[in-house]
Amino acid sequence: MGASERVVPEGARRRRRPTKGGTVLSEQLIVETTLRLIGEHGAAALTVRRLGAALGCDPSAVYRYFKDTDELLLAVADELIGRTLNSWRPTGDWRADLRALGLRMHADYMAHPQAAMLACARVTGRRHEIRSVDAILGVLRGAGFPDAEAVRIYHVFVDQTLSFAALDASTLALPVRARELEARAWRETYARMPAETHPHIAATSGVLVAEMDRSGYPAALEMVLAAAAGRLAHVRSGPPGA
Incomplete structure (x- = not known):
């Protein structure tokens, strides 16, 4: 997205017609959809074109809410904070x-x-x-x-x-295979260290692997x-x- 794009004031952002999916665009809908796409494809795969397809609208419509993808990602970050706060009850x-x-x-x-x-x-x-x-x-x-x-x-x-x-x-x-290798390294490498060469690892290996x-x-x-x-x-x- 170009930084020079004009962001429309909140009251003027609502689309006059629903998207192809029958919904009306809002900042919240865009943020929630972005969060879902990042979870499914990763941040590197997030594009305005893909976001527009997921929302059922022309990608340019996103510009009415966010001037660029960085501003959108900040909104996603703030959404995560909001979800935590809304479920926290101080005593x-x-x-x-x-x-x-x-x-x-x-x-x-x-x-x-x-x-x-x-x-x-x-x-x-x-x-x-x-x-x-x-x-x-x-x-x-x-x-x-x-x-x-x-x-x-x-x-x-x-x-x-x-x-x-x-x-x-x-x-x-990490990919599943990489995560499995990480776990195996503790079980198969550190848990088998001989006391003669690595006495402190050997002495704590059971606790170390579990921790x-x-x-x-x-x-x-x-x-x-x-x-x-x-x-x-x-x-x-x-x-x-x-």
């Missing part, structure tokens, strides 16, 4: 709330690994992302973290979650939450402004 227990949100974020990205690899590194500046930033900072400030601490912990919490999501999504997006077969995110999340709890205890026990 007032900051540690439990961040745990629930982090695990839900990670799981939602794993449900869309192809899109996750694109979305995790982007700042959308859109509605759902703004809601999420405000909500997480609200949880931390409400727990009693000073503003500088709240921002720092927010940064670590979000970047850790997105980093693991991107890493784990890249594994899920590396799953995501490290839940454990990493608990480490961050424990560190944050330690910081909060320090703030509460120290003099004002510490």
Whole structure:
């Protein structure tokens, strides 16, 4: 899409006639269809022509909603954030709330690994992302973290979650054969290392193979939450402004 294309205001975007499939175009429909196509074919295969075919409309109609494919991908990234937020219910227990949100974020990205690899590194500046930033900072400030601490912990919490999501999504997006070889390497190489040459791998091989077969995110999340709890205890026990 050309950056010079004119994006029509929201109120003027509705098509006067349904698409060939009998639906009326909307930004939400385009985003949902894009998310489905990325999941089926990967981001590299996403084209406006293919999107138009899936929507049952002329590809140029997409230009009325998004000036280029990058803007569309930002909208997809924001859609994933929105889905997570809409299913998250904070309880007032900051540690439990961040745990629930982090695990839900990670799981939602794993449900869309192809899109996750694109979305995790982007700042959308859109509605759902703004809601999420405000909500997480609200949880931390409400727990009693000073503003500088709240921002720092927010940064670590979000970047850790997105980093693991991107890493784990890249594994899920591998061809089945490649994923099988990854798993076999732990079972057939590391589990058989002799103690004479690699004593520490040999001593922990059973635990190592089991651990590396799953995501490290839940454990990493608990480490961050424990560190944050330690910081909060320090703030509460120290003099004002510490």
